[in-house]
Amino acid sequence: MGAATHKRALPRRRRRQAGRTPWFDWMVLPVLAVLAVVIGYPMVSAVILSTEKYNPVSGFPAQGVGLKNYDRLLNSDPVFWEALGNTAVYTFGSVIVASLLGLVLALLVENLSDRWRALRMLLLTPWAVPIIVVAFLFRYMFEDAGGIVNAVLLDVGVIGSPVDWLTSGRWALFTVTLANIWTQIPFFFLVFSAALAGIPTAVVEAARVDRSRGLSMVLQIKMPFLRGAFLVSSLIMVVANFNDFGKIWAMTQGGPGYSTTTLVVYVYRLAFEGFDLGYASAIGVVWLVLLLLFAIIYVRALQRDPA
């Protein structure tokens, strides 16, 4: 083979090799195989189930009902709307309060010296407490008779008679949300601490020279730097709260009545207490759509202003 032909052949071979980029890689196969079984199949199955009437305990086979399940949840199921409202209160209530408190703490602790590292760690501890323990602990502290919270409030004179924190529809959602806030403040505290540490010192110094102090320093100089951290961390916690089952179930099982039943708890109650798998799946699908919509809005917000 002459040098000339070799030169001409090389680019062509390269092109052919580029065209031979494989479609797939076996190394990712085990992951995809497991995910196909535990997520792919159930997803498809849930969509199909949502158009059926199926009770696995009854012994009758599944029966196609078209869109009847969706019709029911939109038009004749007050509990669905109540659960949706509870979900909104629980999700956004927790995120708003926990992120604000986390931010305040991060700002206050920001300039502490290394000697106070332990203090940061102590502020993080609620995060490391298992969900079931949080539930038990709040159940015990917020008990009507003998709970420490009522005892202290009675003693101080804030309340005249014991408040039924977890056994009345009026307070249960508040108490459950409070427990959730307790566990989530550390997350926001850590995220905002990291974001604050990432602000270029030059910016802060320049602002200080311009006599920017205290609140105006925080609002005008530091806040813009925290926007990205806020969006990402609140998205994560909104999704987590949307999907949260453990705390609510372990504290109230969705009761009294439906007062602490969020969508996830409602789906669970329908599927594993009423064995109405078709209707439960329909709600699951609607909820999946809601969550995706929310995620898309958020990603847009992030892209508009990359942090």
Add this chain to the structure above:
Amino acid sequence: MSDTVTTRTTSAAARAVRLGARRPRRWGPAKIAGVVVVVVALLWSLLPLYWMLSTSFKDALEATRLDPTLVPQSFTSANYERLITGSLPFTTFLFNSLLTSLIAAVVCVVLSMFGGYSLSRAQWKLRTTTSYSILAMRMLPMIVLIGPLYLLLLETKLLNSYLGLILGYTTFGLPFGVWMMKGFMDAVPREIEEAARIDGYSRLQILFRIIVPLTLPGLFTTGTFVFMESWNNLIYPLTLITDIERQTLPAGLLLSFTGQFKTDWGGMMAASCITTIPLMVGFFLIQRSMVRGLTAGAVAGQ
């Protein structure tokens, strides 16, 4: 120290002494308010935990007193002894939880290592699509999956088995692990691999001899995360396990302390203390990576 300047005037010196400050640090109202907030935050974070610990050493009578005692008067370790000797199968729950969480962690780490490596390095056409599909799975509400998953395990006779439970844990462990490992492997410079390739290493050899040693902290973090999430999970054991002897710690405790032992607050708090320990250890081991783990993949290009 600018004290030398201030001591020239007696009033300034007196003020410095009064405040006991070596440095002229101003204790304005804002600063005091700040300290108060931090102290309140500390109490808010730690008092519930103290309350848990304190109650776990009280006897039944004291734990339900209408005027609670801050320090246990009837100091007793009976609550802990009862966990081992009593009718509550606490040690069985503990064993089940440890076993399933550990296996789930190991399985997810190994699979994520391969998957993450491929998604980080290998050139193949569906790579980006696959990456983002797996990322989307992280947001899936598990409750949508649980009905069909239950039916699937029912048909394959895996209901009530460790394997079924571990499969359940992989629904959150794998999407998380893959993105986490992809992130760690993206951070390893490609030049190192090039050198190994010239030396004639195969892909598997590169992965095991070059990449794995360099991403060991990542593997450890991923494993700890999956372990903690599995340890915390309630919905899978509640639905996929029906035999109390096979139950995990959170679900087993919930079932026990909602029915039979409903008002055994001392026992409940003792069990809570034990349940907290593994999670605390895990948390403080990987505390620096906590935010990174939770936000893995949440920021494009991370």
